[in-house]
Amino acid sequence: MADATEGPRFDWCHWHNGPSGTAVLIRIIEQGSGPGAALYACAPCREQRRLIPYSEQP
Numbered sequence: 001m002a003d004a005t006e007g008p009r010f011d012w013c014h015w016h017n018g019p020s021g022t023a024v025l026i027r028i029i030e031q032g033s034g035p036g037a038a039l040y041a042c043a044p045c046r047e048q049r050r051l052i053p054y055s056e057q058p
């Protein structure tokens, strides 16, 4: 009875440091050990800072 295939997503904007419903992955920080950190930005922050979503970067 597992219905947790896709739970509610909680997106976080690392630029204004708050929750956001429009946050997308911007950058992945490679780290020497352990999993890399992922940075997300919401739509307003992307517009202000001219950030390009990770999936649209060359």
Ligand SMILES: [Zn+2]
Binding pocket: 013, 014, 015, 016, 017, 020, 041, 042, 043, 044, 045, 046
């Ligand atoms: Zn933001």
